Amino acid sequence: MPKVKFDILESTCVPLPLQNIDTDQIIPARFLSATSREGFGENLFRDWRYKKTGEINKEFVLNNPKYNGKVLVAGKNFGCGSSREHAVWAIADYGFRAVVSSFFADIFMNNALNNGLLPIVISEDLLTNLQNIILKDPSAKVKIDLDKQTFTIIPTGDYVRFSINSYKKECLLKGLDDIDFLLSMKELITAYETKKTR
Amino acid sequence: MKQNTLFDKIWDSHVVRSIENGPDVLYIDRHYIHEVTSPQAFNGLKERDIPVFRPGNTIATADHNIPTRNQHLPINDELSRNQVEKLNENCNKYGIELFGYNHPKNGIVHVIGPELGYTLPGMTIVCGDSHTSTHGAFGTIAFGIGTSEVEMVLATQCIIQPKPKKMRITVNGNLGIGVTSKDIIMYIISEISTGGATGHFVEFSGSAIRSLSMEARMTLCNMSIEMGARGGIIAPDDTTFNYLKQLPAIPGIDDLGSAVKEWEKLRSDPDASFDRELEFDASLIKPMITYGTNPGMGIAIDSAIPEDKNNEGSSSFLKSLNYMGFKPGMKLLGQPVDYVFIGSCTNGRIEDFRAFARIIRGRKKAGNITALIVPGSKKVEAQMISEGLMEIYKNAGFEVRQPGCSSCLAMNEDKIPAGKYAVSTSNRNFEGRQGPGARTLLASPLTAAAAAITGRITDPREFITDDINKK
Secondary structure (H helix, E strand, O other): OOOOOOOEEEEEEEEEOOOOOEHHHHOOHHHOOOOOOOOHHHHOOHHHHEOOOOOEOOOOHHHOOOOOOOEEEEOOOEOEOOOOOHHHHHHHHHOOOEEEEOOEOHHHHHHHHOOOOEEEEOOHHHHHHHHHHHHHOOOOEEEEEOOOOEEEEOOOOEEEEOOOOHHHHHHHHHOOOHHHHHHOOHHHHHHHHHHHHO | OOOOOHHHHHHHOOEEEEOOOOOEEEEOOEEEEEOOOOHHHHHHHHHHOOOOOOHHHEEEEOOOOOOOOOOOOOOOOHHHHHHHHHHHHHHHHHOOEEEOOOOOOOEOHHHHHHHOOOOOOOOEEEEOOHHHHHHHHHOOEEEEOOHHHHHHHHHHOEEEEOOOEEEEEEEEOOOOOOOOHHHHHHHHHHHHOOOOOOOEEEEEEOHHHHOOOHHHHHHHHHHHHHHOOOEEEOOOOHHHHHHHHOOOOOOOOOOHHHHHHHHOOOOOOOOOOOOEEEEEEHHHOOOEEEOOOOOOOEEEOOOEOOOOOOOOOHHHHHHHHHHHOOOOOOEOOOOEOOEEEEOHHHHOOHHHHHHHHHHHOOOOOOOOOEEEEOOOEHHHHHHHHHOOHHHHHHHOOOOEOOOOOHHHOOOOOOOOOOOOEEEEOOOOOOOOOOOOOOEEEEOOHHHHHHHHHHOEOOOHHHHOOOOOOOO
């Protein structure tokens, strides 16, 4: 089954300079009762976007009309906590295509890659610079080139190479599917099982 | 001869294929599923029109989103009932063994897996739940996965996974009175932060770890995810084998003696190298409690909230303290609390309820406290009855609920109200984790019991005069 492709993305960013943003903030547990993958964007960062009274929290960045774009720029250790893939579905459903941080929680990283949401790791210094640039100029764009593995801050021209494993890179560039790949290895898997039980 | 870690030995023997410059295709021995993170994976199988490849290797339970009262009745909440029914349908359709809602062996996935003998040394174990790390206590590679990966395992019994780095955390020395394995892991996380082990699989070793019971080891490995670790692992030893020997049955093992002989080989070679090594002194650890909104924000119960210990960045740190209604430099002892929760895959086993009972026996619950007492499984519940714990709880004014994840993640109605403080034996103190606006203070069952009796944050050592309980 073909999946979402990713090649080059040029976009403005949404800054969320908090550290250790956990998946309970990204999508609170009370919204996990659905049995499909769709529609989670509505409740992305639910308890930060809305006040207890249900009113929109105008101070939260997603409600600030100055900021929009397909790239979320967050503080370190983004996506820690629960393994819920719903967090990635919510971010992607809201319209983001990439998340930038200085490091991601492992399960979140895998979940993102498995859904065509690109997690980009940059140094903590560059992350701080980028946050400052976006806060000063919300129209500042970044360019992500997956094939070249480059991340460029367009107004300053600063760019870095980011890492991604070659298998996942190919999957994202070509829209390949993990399960198709695994199913093609059935014989190898069966041979492994036979060897193991012997 | 090449010196390998325990982690390497198990991982390498499960690699079906290594992708060049890429991840490994890893074979999974045991797959646990539950109602919340599996439905979308089954939908994927249906869309492809493919079967579950090895249905016998997957075990299912309903735990995350079920009520903890009146389990003999149908579930009231429509969405919750729908998830549980979907799980029943899927297990039925694909031939998966299900210990579902109100089944006599039902319980939290990480409690029933070990107690039913499905978790065994040397295995690879995954589940769509981050606390799958719990099973590492048996010398397994066990870790949480996302739903796309659940679908991979259902379809092929394999996942595509980059091999993590290796870390060893050695804890030597004797634990003090009233200090439990919960306090050990909370102490370690407070020292290295909630992202301190990200990218690593952690082997726990040292005399303090060896001295722990299996249940205490499960608590320790359970929370290894809370320092970002991919998982935690403890080499199996006589404690492990004795635990397995007392189980009523171990599915798939006919000759436990020869299995044990193989499992005894599961240890890191003496000169095996780790990417990182850390060492801690058990005698320095005190009962721990968290003051903030991630599990790394913990302190010894008798100390003060620091200024900004883990360099969380002033905005994140102050946002966290503001949410909790605390200030830097403040002491937590004596702070009134409203709720106490004992349960979860972290501290929902029989030893945890014994520890809690030890403090509440012959005393009364404080009037300002609402308590949620939730056994981790039907088996734990039955043990509580047979050991007379139910009487102790009842006499002290506590109601014991039925098994489930309950207030640990508050998917069901067991929510802590906004602004209220809860001393909780669970694993996460994130904003809103136990209900929107709820303020969670993570602690051991002993510390939770002390708070339940006094109505305030209390050092459990005030209630303990001997050192019988070292859990």
